Amino acid sequence: MRVPDWCSDSPEKRVVFGSDPYVVETWRELPAGWLPATTFLLLRPEAIVARVGCTVLGRARSAGFTPLTAVPIRFDRRMVREIWRHDLNGTPPSRLRLLDFLLTAGDCLLVVVRHPDDAARRLRALKGPSQPRDRRPHHLRSLPGVSQVGPLTYVHTPDEPIDVVRELGIFLDTEQRRRVFAATSDDVVRTLTQLENAVEYRDFSLEPALDRIRPYAPSDLIGEDAAWLRVQDNPRISRWDAVAVAAHSCAERNSVPPTYVCLRDEFAKLAGART
Known part of the structure; x- marks a missing residue:
């Protein structure tokens, strides 16, 4: 079309x-x-x-x-x-x-x-x-x-x-x-x-989330790549606290997911392949 x-x-x-x-x-x-x-x-x-x-x-x-x-x-x-x-x-x-x-x-x-x-x-x-x-x-x-x-x-x-x-x-x-x-x-x-x-x-504030997580997981989570992997499957830890840890850990490393490509270049490449 x-x-x-x-x-x-x-x-x-x-x-x-x-x-x-x-x-x-x-x-x-x-x-x-x-x-x-x-x-x-x-x-x-x-x-x-x-x-x-x-x-x-x-x-x-x-x-x-x-x-x-x-x-x-x-x-x-x-x-x-x-x-x-x-x-x-x-x-x-x-x-x-x-x-x-x-x-x-x-x-x-x-x-x-x-x-x-x-x-x-x-x-x-x-x-x-x-x-x-x-x-x-x-x-x-x-x-x-x-x-x-x-x-x-x-x-x-x-x-x-x-x-x-x-x-x-x-x-x-x-x-x-x-x-x-x-x-x-x-x-x-x-x-x-x-x-x-x-x-x-x-509200996804970091410190309250860490306070709730600390009894069940290591406290050195922030700044570690994929730190959320260490807490996501623990049934005693709220998924939302794990989300807070994931978000702040990622922000601490100055890396915001996802790593976006340049869409203009991407569409140009794909369009060229179809014409």
């Missing part, structure tokens, strides 16, 4: 995604006019546990986004690799394992939102950078009361309209997509609250 120019700023990406099975399948199901006025934000597991979802949604509403519906999502290894397939090329296996550990720790919430003017690109800009030092107070990722370390980004959004199409094809099955495309309004906060009530609260 030919991806319209307005769906991506990259000609090479449009070529590559024109034969992507997730794009092709989902594109055929899109209602007329659904894009480009609709996108989604994904509240990651750490956002659910830290109870920051309502803050994120409130900021999105203030910026003109209207929530339409919400679908609970659970990452698995396949989803991690498919969502960031082109970003993760060349990433060391240890970083992939850490990304798996963080994202599969609990439920996410996919919140479909509408904005009358180029929804995907506007929400991407509002989301803010991955690196905490580059975030500004208005960004969705600049959240008070929770740890601001690189691996904990709290919110994911697609970059462009064509990414919305592709990622919905990965996250949702055909019936789920049908309901999402038909949604006009929903009690998103109720769904969010249900997810929050099902898990223990954590």
Whole structure:
């Protein structure tokens, strides 16, 4: 299929995604006019546990986004690799394992939102950078009361309209997509609250997590590569405390997973191979 120019700023990406099975399948199901006025934000597991979802949604509403519906999502290894397939090329296996550990720790919430003017690109800009030092107070990722370390980004959004199409094809099955495309309004906060009530609260601060871990594991965890591997399978240690250790250990080493490639070069290479 030919991806319209307005769906991506990259000609090479449009070529590559024109034969992507997730794009092709989902594109055929899109209602007329659904894009480009609709996108989604994904509240990651750490956002659910830290109870920051309502803050994120409130900021999105203030910026003109209207929530339409919400679908609970659970990452698995396949989803991690498919969502960031082109970003993760060349990433060391240890970083992939850490990304798996963080994202599969609990439920996410996919919140479909509408904005009358180029929804995907506007929400991407509002989301803010991955690196905490580059975030500004208005960004969705600049959240008070929770740890601001690189691996904990709290919110994911697609970059462009064509990414919305592709990622919905990965996250949702055909019936789920049908309901999402038909949604006009929903009690998103109720769904969010249900997810929050099902898990223990954590703000991912390091010292409280270490205090809870120390009776059951060595205390020299921070700064050690893949330190989380030493605590992840201990039944007496909270998975969320292990996530906090993993995030801070990674930040301490100034290495934020995943190791992203230059997408422009990646898409150019792939597009050249298909023409």
